[in-house]
Amino acid sequence: MCDLLWLIPAAPLVGFLILIVLGSRIARTAVSVIGVGSVGISAVTAILVGVDVIGGTPPGDAFSLLMWQWMNVAGFSAEATLYLDGLSLVMMLVVTIVGFLIHLFSVGYMADDEAFSRFFAYMNLFVSSMLILVLSDNLLFLYLGWEGVGLCSYLLIGFWYREPDNVAAANKAFIVTRIGDTAMAIGLFLLFYSFDTLNIQAILAAAPQQWQPGATTAVLAAALLLGGALGKSAQLPLQTWLPDAMAGPTPVSALIHAATMVTAGVYLIARTHVLFELAPQVQFAVAVIGVLTVLVAGCSALVQSDIKKALAYSTISQIGYMFLALGIGAWSAAIFHLATHACFKSLLFLGAGAVMLSNHHEQNMFKLGGLRSRMPVTFVTFLVGALSLAALPLVTGGFYSKDLILWYAWASPVSTWWIWAGGLVGALITGVYALRMVFLTFFGEAKGHFTGRPGLVMQIPLIILAVLSVLIGFVQTPHSLGNIELFSDLLRNVFPAPAEVSATLSTEALMQIIAGLACLAGIAIAYIFFLRSPRWSSAVAENPQGALLHRFWFMGWGFDRLYDRTLVRPFVFVARINRRDVVDVVVTCIALTTEAFHRALSLGQTGKIRHYAVGMAIGAIITIGIAVLL
Amino acid sequence: MTLEWLIIIPLAAALVNLVVPREQEGVARWISLAALAADLVVLLLIGGGNWSLPGERGLWMVQSNHQWIPQLGISLQFAMDGLSFVMLILTVLLGVASVVCSWTEITERVGFFHFNLMAVLSGIIGVFLSLDLFVFYFFWELMLVPMYFLIAIWGHENRKYAATKFFVFTQAGGLLLLAGIVALYFVHGNASGQYTFNYFEILQVQVTGRAGFFIMLAFIAGFAVKLPAIPVHTWLPDAHTEAPTAGSVILAGLLLKTGAYGIIRFVLPLFPSSVAEIAWTVNLVAVVGILYGAVLAFAQTDMKRLVAYTSVSHMGFVLLGLFSQSAMALQGAVMQMLCHGISTGALFILVGMLQERTHTRDMTRLGGLWDLAPRMSGVAMVFALASLGLPGLGNFVGEFLVMVGAYKTFPWLVVAAAIGLVLATIYALDLMRRLFFGPLKGSWSFADLSLREAVLTIPFVVAIVALGVFPGPVFRTVQPTVDSLAKAGKELHQVQSSLGEPSGNGAVVVKQSITSREIRWRMP
């Protein structure tokens, strides 16, 4: 079955080619069949392959498939090889299954769009690139997928290109991530220089022999890869593009900017975890960046009025948890949170999309409300998603993954107490903003122009994702709650075993109770401030300090303005004043000087032959004189 | 004998075009196409006949040598290796493209236009084939004059200025090259007792020391103008902007490549030790060019000018690859030459189509064109992405190999060059934003790609994707050339280490060497 691995990225690629070439000439039904069907083929193949791998003996054994020799020149070689182990299996399943559901949703969501085929073409290309990214066995081939998803993100953010703001957001997304990508590219040069190969497994095998832990080269390599991950995963300080990226159609936000592409950074770090273990400083920096991002983005999510922006900040914040986990060596916990997050966050985005579609594309939560009875299916599924995001204890997937991270943050020897505390505060904030969205949108008095419920083709993915969001939690439960370890078993061959934790069962249970309480407190705060007595929240917002803080958080802590003042404007200014090219000005000066000499000399041209004759005579005399004298 | 035909066929077509009667000038287009097709057939026959055994064949696929002026050691010496073969294929294909893209654009003096076009092409083909330094210089200058006419007669509003600037710059560079060639002739003849312009014989004795260094500088200066490297690039934006579309395509796609080709063919093998001395400086210039060109491209409002400055940036990568003294980077540079020819050629064609439709190049007057011409915009998107170095498209392969190869020796310069990738993203996306996205600006109304235009542009798309995904054949074709250069470099290295001298310390004996002290300037 594993021999069919190539089909998984190839099917959407073929879909893309068909759609982009035939595109406008085929019927919408055919477009949806090709667009959704190609991802469907991938998903089915991925599940079959997954069953094969998990059921195989020994389970979780790695498998690789050489597709073609991409480059092989003068000592540099890069193969287009697919590599399947537990980690890429998880990623592959997430991408194909969630991707398929989102494609299905899009058939309904984009039904009235004039560029229906272009949308599915881009989406298919995205799925294909993302699968290449997660399946590649070679860093350069991974980079191909890495840039490919960036491209699709750009194309889809600017999908409605007539709006200049959308295009600006698309450019911003591509350029900001490209900054990270460039760091990553330099990292690849460094790795190639050190190991003479870009094959991931070969590098991971050779690195511990060649580098001492903490060696400068190792630190440099890990830091450069981290740069790529920060850009792609929208972590501090390269997070500014993600909120703007919400300009794209909502399924795009669900697929690219919540479930898959933005977690590519997490995947990259997990994939190259050996390098990060050899660079403890960088790994600790990952944790610090993670916890900072959790808090910074969480606070911004608290005050957004646009439902998609709130979800975007929440995504940044949740990926912060994953970085936190990576930073403290809780590799499988990070990937577990990645998987649960993909389910509930895409569910939330799709729910938000359904809400918007039914309300004249209204995104402002304060202009929505009371949709509970009007859209019951959407409400229930959105609530499940929000509770999972808030990590409601015991019943939601989000609880199990986030609790695992918090537990490691407490127990891991490389962690510190303030990382744990930051994560805990983040959990509280998450509870507040998650339920705030639900209360503002679905409760309260009915506002907005309701135009009708979403169709079945949109409700089915919502229901499936809601079920997944709940069920996925039970593949990995803590010691105190059944101790199921299906998920970490799958990744056992990929990651080193987590450090032995000498804690009693009761400590672990206590930690879970604390985490659960944080979530419940958050939900309670949201209930009090946004449902029971909304004037309290407006009172806080109208208080001068509160208003200032509100504005500050609303603007995403002023990062945009900072970058605009310190980077964008100076660059544009320098470029503009040098539009005429200072080198060219110098050249023009040379030309002008020559012309001035020409004018001066041509004054001697009087038109009188005798003047010329005198000149010749004098010249001859001087020449002869010199000849005689010398 | 066959190699000469590659030059003779387009030259003959050029002369026929000159006498095409005024009333039926359109025939010139078909004559040119037929000549290029014939050239392509000859080229493929030669290449196909000699390409089959890449591992076993030597460096040169075909050679031919005829006496011309034996008294001065000048002979008609032509030879083709993998590098020439690749460049010639590019030349012929871009030649076809430039004939097709001027099909409706050029309506006046069609016969004379095609005379010039074919004359330029035969000059370029001659440059890619000739090994005798004197003959090389002859073809080098042959490219120049018809190109001058192409710009000065069929160019846009400021054409006289641009044509003169182009001529003055390239002529000055050419004269430096001539000075270098003549100096090499005497220095070499003086040392070996045999005065000759013959490539292989000059290759036998390496000119080192100060004389070698200065002769190399003259060569580099001549080639750098064509390349173009900072700070002698300023002819390029004007010439590209004012030239007709076909002129821009040939300028960007081919003429710039002759500079890089000259460096590979002459500078690197003839002066390996001097090259090692100057490598860092040249690479610094290259990196400055990458960044400076990209920033300037971003600032332009004239779309042709923008594309022109991207050439400065991209050719910086080529220069970096050439002087990195790494086979990897050299392969990358050749790849970049090829892909830059394709991607920038295509961008100029697209911009030319836009200008033909709107009669403006001012991007502030355009915008939102995706609505009008989605197919054209889609094709433009592909080449904008190629420009910014998206993996999967050819330019990425070239740029990445250049950087990964150069990283070993020049890590900091490569880090700076990598910043060029970010700047390239900025200008490429900005170009797309300003031209094709946003609301439709103005009241333009024009047709999307016609069948002729689609047939013209789609092969470019296919080629750039194919080169990005399966670059292997090109690498294999160029491999012997790169290997021979690497071998020369290695020999030099061994000699240096056996002499116990630090590298770059003047006189180094390879087979026989000349230092400045031995030079006596006398006639043969």
Add this chain to the structure above:
Amino acid sequence: MIASVPLEHSLLAAAVLFALGLVGVLVRRNTVFVLMSIEIMLNAAGLAFVAAGARWGQPDGQIMFILILSMAAAEVSVGLALAFQFYRHFKSLDLDAGRTMRDWHV
């Protein structure tokens, strides 16, 4: 051997002739007179050649004189043709009338 004129005398005569011709070129405005003055200068040069050739007993001087003669003939024919055209164009033989032909864009 016939009594020879001393070299100094003939050279002096040539110099005087040359100076006369030069002055003529510089001061006359009539085209025909200028042409005549040029002829005088040419002949002065020829005289110097002949004298020098006689002094060294070599034929080169006379060969040069024949060359000068033929060149002068060619020059006169071209010069007169020019003068003719000049007159047709400017209705005058005054050389200064041709001033208008100078480059005016200065």
